[in-house]
Amino acid sequence: MAPAVFLLLVWMLVPLCMTLWFSLRDYRPLRGGDLGFVGLENFARFVSSSSFWPAVLTTVLIVGGVLLVSIIFGVLLAMLLDQPMWGQGIVRILVIAPFFVMPTVSALVWKNMFMDPTNGVFAHIWRAFGADPVVWLTDVPILSLILIISWQWLPFATLILLTAFQSLDSEQLEAAEMDGANPLARFFFIALPHLSRAITIVILIQTIFLLAVFAEIFVTTGGAFGTRTLTYLIYQRVLESQNVGLGSAGGVYAIILANIVALFLMRIVGKNLDR
Amino acid sequence: MARAVTTQRKALNTAVAWTVGLLIFFPILWTVLTSFKTEAEAIANPPVILFFDWTLENYGVVQERSNYMRFLWNSVIIAGGSTLLGVLIAVPAAWSMAFVPSKRTKDILLWMLSTKMLPAVGVLYPIYLLCIQLGVLDNRVALVVILMLINLPIIVWMLYTYFREIPGEILEAARMDGAGLKEELLYVLTPMAVPGIASTILLNFILAWNEAFWTLNLTSVDAAPLTAFIASYSSPEGLFFAKLSAASTMAIAPILILGWFSQKQLVRGLTFGAVK
Amino acid sequence: MGRITLDKVRKSFGEVEVIPPLDLTIEDGEFVVFVGPSGCGKSTLLRLIAGLEDVSGGEIRIDGQDATMVPPAKRGLAMVFQSYALYPHMSVRKNIAFPLRMAKMDAAEQERRVKAAADVLNLTDYLDRRPGQLSGGQRQRVAIGRAIVREPAAFLFDEPLSNLDAALRVGMRLEISELHKRLKTTMIYVTHDQVEAMTMADKIVVLRAGHIEQVGSPLELYRNPRNVFVAGFIGSPKMNLVDGPIAASHDAATIGIRPEHIRVSDEAGDWLGKVGVSEHLGSDTFFHVTCEGISEPLTVRVGGEVDLRYGDKVWLSPDPDHLHRFDDKGLRIA
Ligand SMILES: Nc1ncnc2c1ncn2[C@@H]1O[C@H](COP(=O)(O)OP(=O)(O)OP(=O)(O)O)[C@@H](O)[C@H]1O
Ligand SMILES: [Mg+2]
Numbered sequence: 001m002a003p004a005v006f007l008l009l010v011w012m013l014v015p016l017c018m019t020l021w022f023s024l025r026d027y028r029p030l031r032g033g034d035l036g037f038v039g040l041e042n043f044a045r046f047v048s049s050s051s052f053w054p055a056v057l058t059t060v061l062i063v064g065g066v067l068l069v070s071i072i073f074g075v076l077l078a079m080l081l082d083q084p085m086w087g088q089g090i091v092r093i094l095v096i097a098p099f100f101v102m103p104t105v106s107a108l109v110w111k112n113m114f115m116d117p118t119n120g121v122f123a124h125i126w127r128a129f130g131a132d133p134v135v136w137l138t139d140v141p142i143l144s145l146i147l148i149i150s151w152q153w154l155p156f157a158t159l160i161l162l163t164a165f166q167s168l169d170s171e172q173l174e175a176a177e178m179d180g181a182n183p184l185a186r187f188f189f190i191a192l193p194h195l196s197r198a199i200t201i202v203i204l205i206q207t208i209f210l211l212a213v214f215a216e217i218f219v220t221t222g223g224a225f226g227t228r229t230l231t232y233l234i235y236q237r238v239l240e241s242q243n244v245g246l247g248s249a250g251g252v253y254a255i256i257l258a259n260i261v262a263l264f265l266m267r268i269v270g271k272n273l274d275r
Numbered sequence: 276m277a278r279a280v281t282t283q284r285k286a287l288n289t290a291v292a293w294t295v296g297l298l299i300f301f302p303i304l305w306t307v308l309t310s311f312k313t314e315a316e317a318i319a320n321p322p323v324i325l326f327f328d329w330t331l332e333n334y335g336v337v338q339e340r341s342n343y344m345r346f347l348w349n350s351v352i353i354a355g356g357s358t359l360l361g362v363l364i365a366v367p368a369a370w371s372m373a374f375v376p377s378k379r380t381k382d383i384l385l386w387m388l389s390t391k392m393l394p395a396v397g398v399l400y401p402i403y404l405l406c407i408q409l410g411v412l413d414n415r416v417a418l419v420v421i422l423m424l425i426n427l428p429i430i431v432w433m434l435y436t437y438f439r440e441i442p443g444e445i446l447e448a449a450r451m452d453g454a455g456l457k458e459e460l461l462y463v464l465t466p467m468a469v470p471g472i473a474s475t476i477l478l479n480f481i482l483a484w485n486e487a488f489w490t491l492n493l494t495s496v497d498a499a500p501l502t503a504f505i506a507s508y509s510s511p512e513g514l515f516f517a518k519l520s521a522a523s524t525m526a527i528a529p530i531l532i533l534g535w536f537s538q539k540q541l542v543r544g545l546t547f548g549a550v551k
Numbered sequence: 552m553g554r555i556t557l558d559k560v561r562k563s564f565g566e567v568e569v570i571p572p573l574d575l576t577i578e579d580g581e582f583v584v585f586v587g588p589s590g591c592g593k594s595t596l597l598r599l600i601a602g603l604e605d606v607s608g609g610e611i612r613i614d615g616q617d618a619t620m621v622p623p624a625k626r627g628l629a630m631v632f633q634s635y636a637l638y639p640h641m642s643v644r645k646n647i648a649f650p651l652r653m654a655k656m657d658a659a660e661q662e663r664r665v666k667a668a669a670d671v672l673n674l675t676d677y678l679d680r681r682p683g684q685l686s687g688g689q690r691q692r693v694a695i696g697r698a699i700v701r702e703p704a705a706f707l708f709d710e711p712l713s714n715l716d717a718a719l720r721v722g723m724r725l726e727i728s729e730l731h732k733r734l735k736t737t738m739i740y741v742t743h744d745q746v747e748a749m750t751m752a753d754k755i756v757v758l759r760a761g762h763i764e765q766v767g768s769p770l771e772l773y774r775n776p777r778n779v780f781v782a783g784f785i786g787s788p789k790m791n792l793v794d795g796p797i798a799a800s801h802d803a804a805t806i807g808i809r810p811e812h813i814r815v816s817d818e819a820g821d822w823l824g825k826v827g828v829s830e831h832l833g834s835d836t837f838f839h840v841t842c843e844g845i846s847e848p849l850t851v852r853v854g855g856e857v858d859l860r861y862g863d864k865v866w867l868s869p870d871p872d873h874l875h876r877f878d879d880k881g882l883r884i885a
Binding site for chain 2: 002003004005007008011012014015016018019022077080081083084085086087088090091092093094095096097098099100101102103104105106108109110112113114118119121124128151154155156159160163201205208211212214215218219231234235238239244247248251252254255257258259261262265266269270
């Protein structure tokens with residue numbers, strides 16, 4: 001056990017301490033390097049910069065949008081896949097497949113082959129109905145990103161919710177039916193409460209991963225057109241404009257934010273460990 | 276549910292589910308199909324779906340022009356190396372946590388999990404800087420180590436949940452039967468743990484293969500894996516649909532196939548045993 | 552040979568003393584059954600003998616040799632677990648042969664012994680299957696097979712039949728008894744089941760909270776329970792225990808009377824009562840009768856069919872020859 005713990009400890013502590021250190025300094029490698037200790041100034045500047053609040057909004061929209069899509073459609077899809085049908089295994093695989101596509105590929109495929117305003121599939125469809133093709137990534141950039149990222153994460157939600165569905169004791173449903181509950185009531189009073197734990201877990205895990213979404217933005221818009229999330233903003237501060245102090249302060253914010261979400265997740269997982 | 280379902284009902288389910296399934300799968304299908312078209316057919320309006328002249332030309336071009344094999348090889352080394360290294364380190368850890376748990380075991384497991392939650396961007400610069408100072412920017416070994424560390428918590432967790440399912444009575448029976456520690460490991464524990472270890476390797480290989488934050492930010496040429504190779508197509512000069520599709524297909528095909536085997540482990544691995 | 556002696560054996564888990572110092576001798580070839588309420592330490596005691604738990608004090612001797620510090624495999628004992636603990640990745644043949652393989656026995660001898668064990672246990676047709684492809688009873692037999700091939704000094708069983716259904720249990724019970732008669736090897740057997748204890752044991756050990764309450768043959772325990780606990784524990788349905796003035800009239804703090812030792816009459820007797828629920832088993836009928844001055848309903852056994860209905864008035868008289876008397880410490884009064 002010791003080596004694993006030790007490695008992780010080093011892996012976590014060293015960069016973390018460095019980030020904290022940088023966040024307290026005016027450190028710009030391209031403009032003379034370390035310009036000294038500035039206290040909490042970076043933290044204040046990071047939140048007061050004109051790109052901060054838009055980035056927060058973008059982050060909230062994307063994370064919230066993807067969560068909404070993947071939970072709602074995930075529940076519906078899980079219910080659908082739980083029904084008796086022919087070729088269930090194959091359909092399941094079809095639905096899960098997007099999760100295995102590497103983020104850069106899915107972003108690129110969507111961007112070019114579907115959302116391209118002249119040759120994309122969507123443009124063809126729009127024209128077939130006599131409408132003007134939408135210039136997706138410029139006109140509705142956030143919606144486009146939600147679409148791409150949801151496509152990647154919907155399978156994850158579906159799979160977990162399906163697993164949860166399948167663990168629902170069918171006798172419970174039958175008992176409810178005997179008690180006079182109609183299908184809608186059975187869904188809301190039996191199935192949904194049973195799913196609530198799985199849904200919570202999907203929300204927490206996806207939130208953590210979605211807050212860190214990077215490749216999709218990097219490949220599609222490069223942060224332009226108001227698609228700069230907090231993660232992307234920090235990335236730009238650190239590597240593109242090489243304002244390490246400022247970016248590190250942003251990094252500290254991101255770590256705190258992720259830890260708040262993680263705390264909830266750990267409580268659920270921890271309870272599960274006791275059994 | 277045990278109740279008989281009418282054939283109509285089943286047919287309806289089937290129709291709806293297949294439609295939805297194909298719709299979700301369509302982008303992948305479309306990419307694969309396009310990769311066999313000529314560039315002209317790829318952007319034809321209206322699009323041709325199946326009846327075009329199937330060609331393998333794009334694959335040849337991608338392969339020649341971009342040295343695809345080198346990226347592929349980097350991906351294999353980085354994903355495979357980090358997974359194997361991770362498993363080597365994680366097996367003893369998970370083993371001792373499952374079979375000789377202490378009061379701290381639970382805390383350690385949760386703490387490991389919390390390191391997985393650390394946003395990468397928060398430590399981007401320190402890692403970047405360390406790589407430069409150690410002269411390992413754009414280096415495969417560095418990426419092997421970094422991806423190993425990123426996935427180590429998941430590997431430990433998955434192995435732990437598998438090991439914990441091995442009943443203690445079996446080990447006691449082996450001891451009664453005269454197995455020493457060595458035989459116990461060799462004849463009883465290892466064979467029972469192999470399926471769990473295999474699934475862990477599979478899922479983590481996939482996760483490492485698709486990792487696209489560190490691989491994009493810490494590589495340029497030498498160590499660039501397929502994630503970076505694909506990202507290079509996002510620049511305008513790379514915009515040839517058929518070739519883009521061929522490159523994409525080559526990057527995702529191996530993983531799609533592996534992915535089909537790992538559906539079940541996916542849930543266990545990514546929810547840390549919270550959903551079974 | 553398999554004579555096992557426990558000398559002041561103690562076991563604590565941390566602060567909790569599960570087994571206070573305990574002495575017990577198990578003779579060679581004996582079939583000894585441990586019974587007692589859940590959590591009283593039966594499994595712990597068995598595992599101490601097996602060597603799966605270390606004693607906190609005292610000494611365990613096997614055939615006169617001190618085995619206290621000997622590792623489980625070297626004690627020459629075989630154990631059959633409640634969950635069978637078969638190796639899921641090995642065939643039945645490999646499972647049974649495993650202890651022999653560990654002992655580095657040569658292949659021909661292994662094969663011979665496995666065959667012999669499979670013969671005895673009717674497993675010959677299943678040797679190439681995996682445990683997962685067997686029924687509960689068959690798995691149980693494989694577990695026993697794995698134990699007998701080693702020709703151990705003693706067998707240890709921890710509730711081996713509790714995962715089987717009722718009919719199979721009866722069958723396996725007979726098979727194990729049969730095996731004992733044939734092998735004449737010491738067997739120590741933990742169970743919850745009254746019938747198993749009474750029918751299989753040469754000697755029953757009644758445990759409570761790690762203490763031995765009484766050791767003796769099944770009939771000894773049935774006829775002469777040493778205290779109230781044993782009286783109430785051995786026998787099914789339970790012995791009726793009555794205290795208060797009625798017990799005092801017999802010069803005791805508590806009196807006990809088994810259901811079959813109560814006479815029923817509708818005219819006269821010692822205690823007047825009202826018939827409650829009755830259980831008709833065909834050969835016997837059990838009545839639960841509420842009597843004046845006795846807080847708990849009494850259970851009465853009547854042979855064959857008797858025409859008594861719910862609410863009827865009856866007179867009950869205990870058979871004075873079979874009345875058990877206990878003092879205020881719960882000990883039997885001779
Ligand atoms: N490893 C352990 N650590 C702490 N306490 C234990 C341990 N094993 C058993 N105990 C405690 O020791 C007592 C005796 O347990 P044991 O399993 O021997 O009971 P048992 O008589 O076999 O019960 P049952 O009939 O339910 O199987 C119980 O109170 C139990 O909680
Ligand atoms: Mg027990």
